[in-house]
Amino acid sequence: MGPGSVPEVxxxxxxxxxxxxxxxxxxxFLGAFQMAGAKANLEVSVWRIPLDGCFTRAGNSTxxxxxxxxxxxxxxxxxxxxxxxxxxxxxxxxxxxxxxxWLLRKSTVKLNYIVVSNCTxxxxxxxxxDFVEKGQKxxxxxxxxxxxxxxxxxxxRNAGFELQLPEQPSECWVTTRIPTPDMTFAxxxxxVVADHLGAGHFKExxxxxxxxxxRLPHAGFDALKESLRKSPKHFKSSHWxxxxxxxx
Amino acid sequence: xxxxxxxxLFEDTVETRAEVLKALRKHLKRYGSVIPFESSRLTETDTGxxxxxxxxxxxxxxxxxxxxxTLIVVDQNLAKSDDFKGLSVSAVAAVSKTLAIxxxxxxxxxxxxxxxxxxRWEEGHIVLDFTDLDELARLAAVxxxxxxxxxxxxxxVMRDGDNNSLATILAAVLGKKxxxxxxxxxxxxxxxxxxIPARTQQAEQExxxxxxxxxxxxxWSSLLRYPGLLVNEVAAASxxxxxxxxxxxxxxxxxxxxxxxxxxxxxxxRPQWWRGTLDDIVSHENCANGLELVRKKVGMRISxxxxxxxxxxxxxxxxxxxxKPVGLENSKGGLSWFPxxxxxxxxxxxxxxxYGPWFGA
Numbered sequence: 001m002g003p004g005s006v007p008e009v010x011x012x013x014x015x016x017x018x019x020x021x022x023x024x025x026x027x028x029f030l031g032a033f034q035m036a037g038a039k040a041n042l043e044v045s046v047w048r049i050p051l052d053g054c055f056t057r058a059g060n061s062t063x064x065x066x067x068x069x070x071x072x073x074x075x076x077x078x079x080x081x082x083x084x085x086x087x088x089x090x091x092x093x094x095x096x097x098x099x100x101x102w103l104l105r106k107s108t109v110k111l112n113y114i115v116v117s118n119c120t121x122x123x124x125x126x127x128x129x130d131f132v133e134k135g136q137k138x139x140x141x142x143x144x145x146x147x148x149x150x151x152x153x154x155x156x157r158n159a160g161f162e163l164q165l166p167e168q169p170s171e172c173w174v175t176t177r178i179p180t181p182d183m184t185f186a187x188x189x190x191x192v193v194a195d196h197l198g199a200g201h202f203k204e205x206x207x208x209x210x211x212x213x214x215r216l217p218h219a220g221f222d223a224l225k226e227s228l229r230k231s232p233k234h235f236k237s238s239h240w241x242x243x244x245x246x247x248x
Numbered sequence: 249x250x251x252x253x254x255x256x257l258f259e260d261t262v263e264t265r266a267e268v269l270k271a272l273r274k275h276l277k278r279y280g281s282v283i284p285f286e287s288s289r290l291t292e293t294d295t296g297x298x299x300x301x302x303x304x305x306x307x308x309x310x311x312x313x314x315x316x317x318t319l320i321v322v323d324q325n326l327a328k329s330d331d332f333k334g335l336s337v338s339a340v341a342a343v344s345k346t347l348a349i350x351x352x353x354x355x356x357x358x359x360x361x362x363x364x365x366x367x368r369w370e371e372g373h374i375v376l377d378f379t380d381l382d383e384l385a386r387l388a389a390v391x392x393x394x395x396x397x398x399x400x401x402x403x404x405v406m407r408d409g410d411n412n413s414l415a416t417i418l419a420a421v422l423g424k425k426x427x428x429x430x431x432x433x434x435x436x437x438x439x440x441x442x443x444i445p446a447r448t449q450q451a452e453q454e455x456x457x458x459x460x461x462x463x464x465x466x467x468w469s470s471l472l473r474y475p476g477l478l479v480n481e482v483a484a485a486s487x488x489x490x491x492x493x494x495x496x497x498x499x500x501x502x503x504x505x506x507x508x509x510x511x512x513x514x515x516x517x518r519p520q521w522w523r524g525t526l527d528d529i530v531s532h533e534n535c536a537n538g539l540e541l542v543r544k545k546v547g548m549r550i551s552x553x554x555x556x557x558x559x560x561x562x563x564x565x566x567x568x569x570x571x572k573p574v575g576l577e578n579s580k581g582g583l584s585w586f587p588x589x590x591x592x593x594x595x596x597x598x599x600x601x602x603y604g605p606w607f608g609a
Contacts, residue, residue: 015564016531017526017530017531019532020524023524024429024430028430031433050581051591052564061534100534102531
């Protein structure tokens with residue numbers, strides 16, 4: 001697929017219209033993120049597909065999918081880069097909802113951290129935040145997975161990243177899964193602002209998106225709630241794992 | 249509906265003045281009056297007549313019977329005006345700006361449809377085509393009623409204190425407070441900064457008039473022109489994936505009635521819909537798009553919307569030049585002169601090929 005072209009799936013009749021509250025929440029959140037980036041001199045490219053085309057029907061009439069991506073060029077980074085280097089990040093988000101409730105059932109947000117030196121990119125860190133409502137065997141319900149996985153080429157291009165990553169995989173000795181809070185797409189962007197754009201920009205961004213929060217789809221995690229409910233006085237980290245409800 | 253509308257008509261040709269007057273009165277109905285500007289009936293001293301046209305007009309428009317105008321409707325060519333030989337529309341426009349009276353200029357536009365997309369806010373006022381007198385008068389009446397409605401709503405909004413920003417105020421005027429963020433996106437890239445009401449201390453009445461004029465122009469020239477927050481008939485049909493002719497069918501229109509825009513400048517001949525409410529109507533029935541919903545609800549044969557460039561593809565968007573439905577891959581959006589909120593506005597590839605260099609595309 002050449003630069004500027006739009007994936008065929010978006011042209012099909014699979015595009016679905018979410019409620020105004022949901023669409024506008026994503027629209028406003030992304031707008032606020034772009035604005036925070038611009039204020040911090042961060043170049044933010046958004047997915048080639050307009051937000052309206054990012055919501056599609058997934059399989060059946062009661063499931064909708066959301067797919068988008070961002071490319072952050074020159075992310076402020078504390079001290080580790082040489083003067084000729086910059087840190088870029090490509091983010092790819094895939095979420096699934098049950099409709100018409102628009103409850104979040106699944107969320108995967110992939111991040112590729114890429115150091116670019118003299119137009120030569122190298123993948124230095126890859127991770128994805130994961131959540132599946134019913135859990136995945138032996139996985140924490142919400143977790144970040146450190147991997148060596150690259151975001152697929154087409155998705156990198158759609159996000160606006162045009163450089164060619166080297167063929168050889170990056171080094172990631174420990175592909176561990178670390179339990180996290182509910183790190184959905186919006187939460188990940190929120191943390192990126194907090195971690196990289198500085199306290200002043202974060203404060204302003206946090207204030208701006210506060211009113212949006214209630215409109216973003218809520219994650220459904222009945223299985224986790226059920227696990228906690230069964231032994232409320234014995235709170236332990238194993239409750240965060242998907243195997244717990246089954247093994248009790 | 250506001251009933252104290254006063255339209256001031258500037259037309260230098262006596263016969264045309266009578267015709268425009270009659271047509272305007274017909275369309276304003278009982279909601280207002282039209283006062284023709286007749287310099288022969290003015291009571292000016294000889295010294296007064298020696299002043300600049302702008303100074304004379306300013307005086308005249310603040311005295312009875314011309315004071316308190318809701319809208320000035322003015323011919324582009326006023327050269328034959330008695331006592332104001334060589335008067336230009338720019339002199340009237342300058343006075344209208346000083347007094348914060350909205351202005352609606354008319355002219356015979358050689359290619360009115362073509363002109364529609366070319367004009368932006370350059371004129372700083374509304375420009376209508378004079379090819380069809382009745383349509384001109386109808387639209388001028390829509391404009392006059394719209395400004396009067398904004399003024400009335402604005403009084404309530406300012407009293408209630410919803411005045412943090414221009415977008416917040418317009419959102420409150422439109423009765424859609426939740427949309428202030430989206431409306432703000434229609435201000436991004438706006439070039440006519442000089443029209444934004446000053447924050448200096450002004451008399452409350454003057455502030456209200458300036459705000460009314462500004463919000464009216466913004467609504468007419470931006471929000472209602474570039475599909476995004478609101479969608480016209482073609483854009484709505486395209487967005488809902490319904491063929492435009494099918495979307496016009498009364499039974500189909502009934503399905504989306506709740507989304508119909510009824511605010512200032514609402515025009516039954518050129519209806520617009522709230523895009524967000526269209527989304528809600530569709531998703532409430534758990535349908536993927538408007539076509540699926542209409543097929544479910546209306547037992548009629550309904551066709552899908554087709555891209556005007558490649559009919560094998562669905563549309564979804566609106567070409568601001570051809571006024572036709574267009575698909576994503578055969579068009580370009582986000583041009584520098586589009587308001588940021590106009591995310592359904594695009595230019596089809598053939599149009600882009602023709603005019604690309606002028607668009608900064």
